[in-house]
Amino acid sequence: MCGMPQQSSERSSPAPGAAPLRRPDFSMSLLTDVMEHSLDAGYAQAAARRGRTGTAGFPTALSGRLWVAAGLVLAAAVVTFGAAQAHSSAPTVAKERQKLIDRVQTETRGADALQKDVDGLRDTVSAEQRAALHDHGGDANLTLELLAAATPVHGPGVRLVVDDAKEASGGDGNGPRESSGFSDTGRVRDHDLQRVVNGLWTSGAEAITVNGQRLTALSAIRAAGDAILVDNKPLAPPYTVLAIGDGKRLSTAFQNSVDGRYLRALRQDYGIRSSIGVQGDLELAAAPSLTVRYATPAAAAGTQQVGTAAGGKGSK
Numbered sequence: 001m002c003g004m005p006q007q008s009s010e011r012s013s014p015a016p017g018a019a020p021l022r023r024p025d026f027s028m029s030l031l032t033d034v035m036e037h038s039l040d041a042g043y044a045q046a047a048a049r050r051g052r053t054g055t056a057g058f059p060t061a062l063s064g065r066l067w068v069a070a071g072l073v074l075a076a077a078v079v080t081f082g083a084a085q086a087h088s089s090a091p092t093v094a095k096e097r098q099k100l101i102d103r104v105q106t107e108t109r110g111a112d113a114l115q116k117d118v119d120g121l122r123d124t125v126s127a128e129q130r131a132a133l134h135d136h137g138g139d140a141n142l143t144l145e146l147l148a149a150a151t152p153v154h155g156p157g158v159r160l161v162v163d164d165a166k167e168a169s170g171g172d173g174n175g176p177r178e179s180s181g182f183s184d185t186g187r188v189r190d191h192d193l194q195r196v197v198n199g200l201w202t203s204g205a206e207a208i209t210v211n212g213q214r215l216t217a218l219s220a221i222r223a224a225g226d227a228i229l230v231d232n233k234p235l236a237p238p239y240t241v242l243a244i245g246d247g248k249r250l251s252t253a254f255q256n257s258v259d260g261r262y263l264r265a266l267r268q269d270y271g272i273r274s275s276i277g278v279q280g281d282l283e284l285a286a287a288p289s290l291t292v293r294y295a296t297p298a299a300a301a302g303t304q305q306v307g308t309a310a311g312g313k314g315s316k
Contacts, residue, residue: 122288126150146207149216149287153207156247157282158254162196162263163238164188165271186270188237190223192263196241197221199259204250205243207284211235214287238273247278 145151165186197215200208208215213230220231227234243250254260255276266272 126286126288147217149207149214152284152286153244154281154283155206155244157205157242157244157279158200158247158251158276159279159282160196160200160241160243160254160276161238161274162188162193162241163273165273167271186272187226188228188239188272190221190228192266192272193228193239194221195259195262199254199257199262200241200243200250202259203245203253203257205245207244209242209284211240212285214285216287242279242282242284244282244284247280251276251278 210230222229263274267274
């Protein structure tokens with residue numbers, strides 16, 4: 001009896017050399033892998049180790065737990081002791097600080113009182129010197145007192161202000177101001193201030209102050225580092241120079257002088273700021289101290305010495 005050939009219940013394997021069969025969901029292998037392996041292998045290994053040693057890694061032995069407890073108690077004791085120590089020492093530190101403040105204030109008041117006494121004694125000495133000069137020569141010594149800056153003066157004049165450049169620096173250079181150790185920068189140097197003062201004297205000034213410091217024939221304008229000293233007193237910019245004299249004539253003469261042109265060159269080349277203006281009335285204080293020199297005539301060496309005060313114009 002002929003019949004239909006029987007089909008095998010098992011899927012026949014591919015013939016040798018044929019391509020392997022693919023799963024129907026082969027194109028979604030990435031999604032299948034994520035669904036079947038939702039936990040990373042590293043996390044699985046860590047979970048397995050934690051299961052073997054305990055969830056928190058806390059020692060299981062009694063001795064280990066005792067050591068951990070002892071460490072926690074020691075840490076708590078250290079923190080508590082430190083807080084208590086800081087709390088107890090705070091009033092002591094505050095008291096010591098207040099003592100230092102009180103001491104500084106006391107010493108400051110004492111220094112101020114001594115300085116006031118010094119100023120009073122200096123004024124007394126200056127007044128006695130001026131009286132001695134006046135008594136010795138009478139009205140003929142008024143000119144000498146003026147030249148020696150032994151008396152305050154007032155009258156018309158000029159006000160000249162010289163200041164550093166806006167972006168002054170302490171750089172080095174080889175410019176015309178480098179001589180005598182003055183840097184080629186935008187800062188006002190003592191040499192510059194000397195030229196300004198000497199230019200005013202030459203232009204006809206009768207009395208000059210720099211930042212309130214009265215100049216005499218013995219006044220010195222020098223440098224100490226970056227600071228300018230007038231009679232050993234440090235000055236800070238801007239430098240205000242007041243000069244008594246015929247205001248308009250003095251201003252014109254100074255600006256047309258060699259020193260006036262030098263000041264304009266400083267402004268143009270280095271940015272040093274300056275301004276000059278005529279004033280109707282200026283008040284200049286006397287010099288804080290007067291240096292008296294004694295001379296003996298050569299023809300009469302045995303005669304009485306005569307006291308003289310330094311007079312004239314100029315600055316060192």
